[in-house]
Amino acid sequence: MKHSLHLYGTLGPACASKEKIQAMFLAGMTGMRLNLSHSNLDDCEDWLQQYHEVSERMHIIPELLVDLQGPELRIGTLDTPLSLSSGDIVFLISEKSFQEKKENSDIFSRILNGKDEFFIIPCPEILFSYFDEEQEVRLNDGKIVLKISAPLESDIFCAEVIKGGELTSRKSIAIKDLTVPLPVLTKTDKENLKLLRKYHVTGVMLPFVRNADDLITLRKELMADNMDYIRIFAKIESIEGVEHLPSLLPFCDEIVIARGDLGNAIPLPKLPAVQKRISTTCRHAKKPFMVVTQMLASMEENPVPTRAEVTDIFQAVLDGASSLMLTGETAMGAYPEEAMKILSQTSEEALRFKY
Numbered sequence: 625m626k627h628s629l630h631l632y633g634t635l636g637p638a639c640a641s642k643e644k645i646q647a648m649f650l651a652g653m654t655g656m657r658l659n660l661s662h663s664n665l666d667d668c669e670d671w672l673q674q675y676h677e678v679s680e681r682m683h684i685i686p687e688l689l690v691d692l693q694g695p696e697l698r699i700g701t702l703d704t705p706l707s708l709s710s711g712d713i714v715f716l717i718s719e720k721s722f723q724e725k726k727e728n729s730d731i732f733s734r735i736l737n738g739k740d741e742f743f744i745i746p747c748p749e750i751l752f753s754y755f756d757e758e759q760e761v762r763l764n765d766g767k768i769v770l771k772i773s774a775p776l777e778s779d780i781f782c783a784e785v786i787k788g789g790e791l792t793s794r795k796s797i798a799i800k801d802l803t804v805p806l807p808v809l810t811k812t813d814k815e816n817l818k819l820l821r822k823y824h825v826t827g828v829m830l831p832f833v834r835n836a837d838d839l840i841t842l843r844k845e846l847m848a849d850n851m852d853y854i855r856i857f858a859k860i861e862s863i864e865g866v867e868h869l870p871s872l873l874p875f876c877d878e879i880v881i882a883r884g885d886l887g888n889a890i891p892l893p894k895l896p897a898v899q900k901r902i903s904t905t906c907r908h909a910k911k912p913f914m915v916v917t918q919m920l921a922s923m924e925e926n927p928v929p930t931r932a933e934v935t936d937i938f939q940a941v942l943d944g945a946s947s948l949m950l951t952g953e954t955a956m957g958a959y960p961e962e963a964m965k966i967l968s969q970t971s972e973e974a975l976r977f978k979y
């Protein structure tokens with residue numbers, strides 16, 4: 625009996641060339657994911673054309689997954705990356721009034737007490753009804769943490785950096801322990817869904833799935849355009865998603881254990897147990913599942929993985945994962961081909977050990 629795995633890379637600036645895509649296919653990649661939180665399908669026409677050209681030349685029928693925006697909040701576009709350090713002052717401004725207010729230094733000087741360095745982050749408007757003093761705000765899957773210190777105006781809040789880091793455009797933003805109610809699909813998601821056939825998309829990933837209705841809404845949208853052949857991947861990345869897992873299984877083709885945001889929703893030491901529990905539920909229900917995020921995070925900067933990373937890949941395969949996916953390692957890392965090679969070789973070893 626042949627056991628095989630689906631191995632995905634994320635398409636991004638670091639691997640968007642014919643040579644890199646070919647090298648990743650040769651390394652064992654079976655498909656790619658495009659994260660539509662960073663660009664639209666039409667913006668990536670050239671990348672996708674290259675992807676399909678390479679796969680055709682290599683006689684590969686490639687999978688192409690798109691990851692929708694869904695009910696996930698992200699910051700807006702920054703002019704330049706921000707280098708945030710503990711103690712820095714940050715102003716969170718509604719995306720709608722960002723252009724107008726960012727130039728008005730009088731607004732900010734009220735709170736700066738002579739300090740002249742501060743940062744401005746454009747945020748989704750809806751968050752301003754939820755922001756409150758003392759709240760913890762997590763950016764980029766919790767890599768950066770802010771604490772809200774004071775409201776300035778209804779659409780401007782001041783915050784202090786608690787945990788610093790480099791912040792670039794369109795990273796995730798979440799308020800600790802607070803769920804903001806959002807529609808399943810954004811307007812942009814609906815526009816992108818209309819283009820799936822044009823770009824030969826084979827699967828759609830829905831972020832932050834909360835209940836079966838979210839999946840039913842997506843399926844109806846696909847069926848309305850005669851695209852019910854497209855596979856639905858349900859990303860589990862919130863406590864609500866974990867709690868509703870059994871009821872989601874009939875309405876999706878594959879479960880995704882999205883450890884980036886899931887690791888934001890629960891204390892990190894509890895993440896491995898939650899991953900194991902989701903894997904077990906899927907295995908018992910014979911539902912394919914994917915493990916994703918930080919599988920080889922150190923390879924964004926280094927050509928060699930850590931021992932812990934290869935062990936994590938190996939364990940995911942032993943647990944029965946049907947798919948593994950790289951994210952930043954291939955989208956923006958320095959070693960996309962090498963990372964795909966390690967993912968493929970380590971998972972092969974795990975399959976050999978298992979069977």
Ligand SMILES: Nc1ncnc2c1ncn2[C@@H]1O[C@H](COP(=O)(O)OP(=O)(O)O)[C@@H](O)[C@H]1O
Pocket residue numbers: 634635636637658659661662663792794795796884951952955956
């Ligand atoms: N389509 C894209 N266009 C530009 N940059 C991208 C794209 N996809 C990914 N990236 C970059 O690679 C990073 C890692 O990708 P991914 O894990 O999909 O994003 P995120 O963690 O923001 O959800 C992103 O934060 C972004 O900086």
Ligand SMILES: C=C(OP(=O)(O)O)C(=O)O
Pocket residue numbers: 659661765796831861881882883884885886916917951
């Ligand atoms: C893959 C994930 O989603 P995103 O890239 O949107 O953070 C994740 O949260 O693990």
